[in-house]
Amino acid sequence: MLRLSCPICGTRDYTEFHYGGDARKRRPEHAAADLKAWHDYVFLFDNVKGVHREFWQHLLGCRQWLVVERDTASNVVVSTVLARSAVGTTASVSPGAGASREGNT
Amino acid sequence: MRSPCYRLESGGRINRAQALEFSLDGRMMRGLEGDSLASALLANGMLLVGRSFKYHRPRGFLSAGAEEPNGLFTLGEEGRTEPNVQGTTTELFDGLRAQRQNCWPSAELDVMAVNSWLAPLLGAGFYYKTFIGPTRRSWMFYEKFIRRAAGLGRAVHRRDPDRYETRHAFADVLVIGAGPAGMAAALAAGRAGARVVLVEQDWLLGGSLLWEPLETPTAAWLRDIAVELESLANLEILRRTTALGVYDGNTVALVERRDHLRPNAELGESRQIVVTVRARTIVYATGAVERPLIFANNDRPGVMLASAVRCYLNRFAVAGGRRALVATNNDSAYATAFDLAQLGIPVTIADQRGQIEPSLRQQTQALGIELLAGTAVIDVLGGRRVKGALLGGASEGTRRTRRACDLLCMSGGWSPLVHLTSHGGIKPRYCPEIAAFVPGEYAEGHYGVGALSGSFSLADAVTRGVEAGRNAAARAGCGPLAFTLSAPAAQSAIHGGGAFSSPRGRSSKAFVDFQNDVTVKDIHVAHQEGYQSVEHLKRYTTLGMGTDQGKTSNINALAIEAHLRGIEISAVGTTTFRPPYSPVSFGALAGRNVRKHFRPTRRSPLHDWHVAHGAAFTEAGAWLRAWWYRWAGPTVEQAYIEEMRLVRGAVGLSDASTLGKIDIQGPDATELLNRIYVNSFDNLPVGKTRYGVMLADDRTVFDDGSTTRLAETRYFMTTTTAHAAEVLSWMEFLLQTAWTDLKVHVTSVTDVWAAMAIAGPKARSALELALPGHDLSDARLPYMGCLELSFAGVSLRLIRLSFSGELAYEIYVPADYAVALWDHVLASAAPLGIKPIGLEAVASLRIEKGHVAGLELDHRNTLRDLGLGRMASRSKAYVGRELSQRPTLQAEERWSLVGIERLEPGKPLRGGAILFGIGDKIEGHGRGYITSVTWSTVRENFIALGLYQGGLRHIGEEIICAYPLRDEQLRARIVSPVFIDPKGERLRA
Amino acid sequence: MLERSSVLARVRSEGSRDGTGGLRRLRIGETRDWNLVQVAAFSATAAELEDTVCAALGVELPARVGDAAAVGTRLLCRTGAEQFWIFTRGSDDIAAALQSAVAPAMGSVTALSHSRTCIWIDGAHSREVLARGLSIDLDSDAFGPHSFALTGLHHTPVMILRSSATRFELYVLRTFAVWTWEWLTDAALPYGYELDWTESA
């Protein structure tokens, strides 16, 4: 079972969370009158194999939205940060020695 | 005829003082405490335990453990019936009832054995060939026969009266398997202070040490270490517990069986418990299983794995025969030969190898065992039981001899059980020295010890077990620890690996997979027909697909395939191992998530009142909602119309507590509303309410509701019942991922406030009776106004808005006071005839008023489609605006909201009916459909809301409403969706 | 004149149950007459809000999410980096006081008293019963007295607070309280339980 480490609440089963889509995409500015930008944001997705950035909300916990870097091939979670602090950053770490399958450290 | 198997006078890890009664196919038998079902049957002389899957060949036990392919039984009766239970892993208990499977009328006389004659038809790819080949027509004919003949066991359709449970657990170190290596690891980790969970599928600890005779140093060592393990408070031992699978996040699923406790469901006791362990580290000590040798008729009852014979002998004090032949290609089977000989059973060893270790040779001589080196079994004599064997030299063309025997012990080497490590992402690696797969590279925090690692020495198992336990504990932050444990001096030092020995020829009676009746010939056929990759081979022959998941067959099949392809086994590879490791019942997986605990039920604060006052209930998502009340009629059809009349004519009270309620606070609260609602909230004064609609990013209408400005920076939003959770999450998403500069908090207060709607021309009078002393005049509380007031010390929110089109108010009250206030309103307004009304009437009143709701807000329609286009602000951006501008969404011919009135009395309008124009051919998707239907008390007719191509441009036109499911058609007319009071005079009264 | 009622009023009539061996190893009941208020800051105003709350209540706030600090009959729980839940007893309702102390630009104050029902379970086996549904580690090293967690129990959100070595309080959403109650008493069946309404007057 996928386990995610909420920066607020600690490591919990994925069943406490709700998947919320691709976090690599930047939402267009609210007032942007750019049909193409909105179209691409809403409808076009990459099907990433490897480390992907995803939004998850800790629905049964603190209700914070998180940005999770997860390897879609191995389900290894590389990092988990609050979305509030992650938005705008694009840093992506490749899974290496630091990536563990650990449950509850 | 005397049975070859029998109980010994002494020995064994059984309690001779405690006899247990059980039955097989209705025949009463006796076993002893400590017996498995298998050992008890053998002790009763029962050699024949079932018929094989395809050919209905007679079969006996092959093994004594979880790898058993043959000895499957149906246990229990009626609702408790459980098919495909391995007799070898079933602990005997008093009153156990077992039935042999796959045989009719009995195992001894099986009519279906006729399948043996059909054998040429039932070979590899049989199912595929019959399905897709030219014989497909004959499948129709044969299907019934084959379905009856094939299949393992049978499920019952009755409810299982037993209880099952699930629980969550956490461990620093999870040790899977309590053989010598696992026990050593658990002890070391436990001594280091780690929280250890030790899992053992058996009811005894010890693993392969249980096969050793009693009164040996090994047995003493086992007793000591078991006592020490028990003494550690931080170590939990789970016996009778199987690790089913290893999953992401170091999560391991276990199933614990408690049949031995005779659980009583009435007392809440569970028969099986699925435990989900989240482990910091995992030590795999899953051991290895012995492989069969492949020769003709190697499936005859009386042919057993050598280690199983030894297990029955020493653990259960059951001798498998009176004259034994031990066929082997490795050293490990010698232990079985020695133990048999020591009991005075005549033994012949046929060892395929020419070179035998001198010490073994000496021991065989000392015990009077006949040793035939360079000799292999070619065929087995006897039908329903072994009578002898045909032996020959290891190479073809040598002279053949016969040996009489009633027990044939075979050992084709040992295969580590790499199932669980494979689940855990550790790829198996082929190890040619032992001709088997061992786990490859372990991820951090994962350790493998004992026979699993391909080393079969007891000393190694203990040393490496201690090391792994210590390392695992250290990784979990426990220790360091100075601890050593020495292994007992044991006979098991002669454990050997054993290479693969290639079978001769392509016998159609030399079985590779016993459970699925796959023979050497089948593999040859599959190979010839091009199914050469392991995954193809598996699916074409069904090899390894049974409940035993090919534990005994895997390597032998791969070796044959490698031989045919002329490549190494390592190049053939292995199929993917998937959970569960061994079969698990659906009951255990479901746990207590059954019946009323199946899915969450949400109840309004007024729920108990509704129950006590004759409400019927309906499910709306998780909610149980008051549907209609018995005061209004005996059925929903009659009651909701009566309730509608009450609202149109006087006043009704309904429970609106299920509405989503969100508290919005912060300097940017107005900005948030402006962004998510299509309409503007800029100029909403404090104390006023506004109806709002929000879109999803993709421009579809997402939700609607009313939002009240309580203070300059504070709003109270309501959402539809259905979308309450989504709307909150959506606002949180936008605020936390995109609009992080907005200073605003959103908090669900759905459960804080109960809500009731009071509606009807007498609503104000009713409220004035209920809340005396408060000015509720139209001037003080106009349409879309809000009043916060205190009544009897309780803060209430009164919002004047209408769903039904009548003069109406919503009253919000802190949930604990809901029942009291509801009672008070009903009592004080009783002179006006107020009564409770249910969801059906409320939903019908809104149809008359032309309000869209859940059935219209189906995540497909645009604002324009729902006739709400004018709500959208032109002066500000809002979520979904840009994509709303796409040209196709502006098309006049889009399906949009219309009212529909029935033209043919006597026929019903139905929700979901497909709409056609007059003259259209009645087929396909038509020009639209009906979303909501009700009887209208105002029109005295059936009316509906629906979506129709071109919408209200067709007003006044006749249409056809088709309902193909009932073959109904009726004429109707497109009308305005607002059926009453189009100017809104009633609600502004 | 308006009487408060418990969502568990209906189950009051249910009897206690004997478990295995005829024993009642647990006590289960509802605690009433408490208040809950949520106070939250905006990220830039976190320190300011903490100072204000400290001053208003005269206490130190717990530093770690998941920790609760008891001050008299008040219990302060840090539920997020900038969010607190404060429980008080009886007439000690501090929502209004906090509302006036916390300016809208500093943060928000939301009264949540009516949103939850408090079900408690006490006994040496209470942890085992809860582990049948809660997927967090209840070991006393990881989750000692005055620890709390926001998590899920049988598909619904719950705040669990450990009030002593053997006693846990479940603050469940009011509308799910009966569902949770039915689950909890069913899970407790084999242990046997005594229903105790002394705290629910």
Ligand SMILES: [Zn+2]
């Ligand atoms: Zn969290």
